[in-house]
Amino acid sequence: MSTGSPFYSTAGITPDALSPRKEICNYFSAYPVYSLAWSRREDRNSMFRMALSSFLEEPANKVQVIQLSPHHDPQHMPERPDFGVVGEVNVDYPLTKLLWHPPSNGYAQPDLLAGTGDSLRLWECEQTSESAELGLTKTNMRLRAKMTTRADYSEPITSFDWNQVDPRLIITSSIDTTCTVWDIETQQAKTQLIAHDREVFDVSFVAGSQDIFASAGADGSIRMFDLRSLDHSTILYEAPAAVAPSSSDPSLGDAAYYSENAGVPSARLASLTPPLLRLSCNALDPNYIATFALDSHRVSVIDVRSPGTAVVQLVGHQAPIHAISWSPTSPSQLCSAGADSRVLVWDIQQALTTRQHQQRQALAAAAQAKQLSRLTAAGKSDFSDALQSPKSPSSAGSGAQTSNAIQAAAQAAAAQALVQQPTNVAPSLTYAARLPVNSLAWHQNSPEWISIGFGNTIQTLRL
Numbered sequence: 001m002s003t004g005s006p007f008y009s010t011a012g013i014t015p016d017a018l019s020p021r022k023e024i025c026n027y028f029s030a031y032p033v034y035s036l037a038w039s040r041r042e043d044r045n046s047m048f049r050m051a052l053s054s055f056l057e058e059p060a061n062k063v064q065v066i067q068l069s070p071h072h073d074p075q076h077m078p079e080r081p082d083f084g085v086v087g088e089v090n091v092d093y094p095l096t097k098l099l100w101h102p103p104s105n106g107y108a109q110p111d112l113l114a115g116t117g118d119s120l121r122l123w124e125c126e127q128t129s130e131s132a133e134l135g136l137t138k139t140n141m142r143l144r145a146k147m148t149t150r151a152d153y154s155e156p157i158t159s160f161d162w163n164q165v166d167p168r169l170i171i172t173s174s175i176d177t178t179c180t181v182w183d184i185e186t187q188q189a190k191t192q193l194i195a196h197d198r199e200v201f202d203v204s205f206v207a208g209s210q211d212i213f214a215s216a217g218a219d220g221s222i223r224m225f226d227l228r229s230l231d232h233s234t235i236l237y238e239a240p241a242a243v244a245p246s247s248s249d250p251s252l253g254d255a256a257y258y259s260e261n262a263g264v265p266s267a268r269l270a271s272l273t274p275p276l277l278r279l280s281c282n283a284l285d286p287n288y289i290a291t292f293a294l295d296s297h298r299v300s301v302i303d304v305r306s307p308g309t310a311v312v313q314l315v316g317h318q319a320p321i322h323a324i325s326w327s328p329t330s331p332s333q334l335c336s337a338g339a340d341s342r343v344l345v346w347d348i349q350q351a352l353t354t355r356q357h358q359q360r361q362a363l364a365a366a367a368q369a370k371q372l373s374r375l376t377a378a379g380k381s382d383f384s385d386a387l388q389s390p391k392s393p394s395s396a397g398s399g400a401q402t403s404n405a406i407q408a409a410a411q412a413a414a415a416q417a418l419v420q421q422p423t424n425v426a427p428s429l430t431y432a433a434r435l436p437v438n439s440l441a442w443h444q445n446s447p448e449w450i451s452i453g454f455g456n457t458i459q460t461l462r463l
Contacts, residue, residue, distance in 0.1 A: 027083035069134035084134035173200035220273035337437035
């Protein structure tokens with residue numbers, strides 16, 4: 001993804017022995033991998049540490065902590081691993097998401113790792129003096145808590161987010177249509193609410209807030225909530241309905257099928273609102289949320305100040321998208337990955353600037369149309385007086401004003417329609433993996449690095 005030298009120095013930022021020294025670093029797992037999460041600490045022993053989980057159908061899954069080896073090969077030799085396993089625990093079911101404890105003034109000791117699947121789990125990860133592979137030292141992973149809303153059975157948790165402002169709070173989403181806010185210190189649920197009409201697939205706190213969060217679900221909507229006032233929510237976005245074949249014929253693969261006798265498309269079509277699978281709140285600007293729908297090749301960017309429509313669409317994938325993430329340091333950059341084995345980096349700054357200019361033009365056109373409408377109304381009043389007074393002016397001026405008002409109204413409507421259409425953006429960087437990419441994680445402290453997971457491989461790419 002970068003055209004620079006495969007060797008670089010980070011002297012003065014991180015210890016050179018613990019920093020990547022090439023464009024691509026690899027880790028090869030014994031299991032298919034899914035969830036990824038970079039450590040958020042800045043200390044030298046945690047800077048290039050990552051958690052990952054396996055994806056196996058049988059109840060024999062793993063959660064691993066891997067770390068960049070101080071002896072990793074500076075040459076580009078893709079068959080040799082650069083990361084080694086320093087910790088590992090067993091879980092029954094695959095985890096839907098992993099996150100490390102957010103950065104804070106006083107780092108939690110030991111470090112905390114959270115994961116969701118059949119429940120919300122917290123592990124304490126503490127480095128030991130015992131040697132591990134590739135010149136690393138082992139990390140002890142101790143289960144600190146396992147939290148569920150029911151003692152006997154809990155609906156699968158689809159995703160979660162760790163509050164950056166108040167790290168005591170974690171919010172989870174579930175297929176039972178609910179979102180739950182947890183206090184990890186008391187290990188109790190603080191609040192649970194029905195967030196959607198169907199399954200909730202993702203949830204995220206808005207940047208800079210400990211109360212406002214957004215969720216996406218199978219009903220095709222993004223909704224925003226405020227923990228201080230849960231009696232109502234705001235529907236920010238609803239995925240456009242698509243046309244699907246009638247469920248009465250399961251053999252159909254297209255949007256329409258042909259009848260046996262007439263040989264023409266059947267009219268038995270159903271309107272389908274595609275589920276929104278993931279959302280990502282901008283890490284720096286609370287106004288923007290990125291999302292994508294089931295089987296979609298496009299990422300939609302929503303502006304919470306203009307609910308109802310996407311302001312930007314990212315067009316470049318050739319197969320369904322699997323993961324998205326905003327840059328931790330740039331409010332206009334984000335990354336996406338999908339089934340086309342492509343990792344795309346986007347910059348939407350120019351598109352947002354263009355859209356702001358269009359909005360200003362639309363407002364100006366609307367104001368002009370409103371003013372001409374008032375003048376026309378006044379002119380019609382004068383013409384009415386002229387019918388009763390032969391000495392009054394001709395109606396020619398009134399007709400010209402009416403024509404100008406109609407033209408201005410049409411221009412204002414066209415400008416407003418343009419604003420309602422999303423701006424398409426092409427990717428600025430592209431990387432092709434060997435297999436469909438299932439997950440990605442953007443390094444919080446070294447944002448020139450993005451990790452992706454495909455098959456049994458984790459690759460860390462330098463932008």
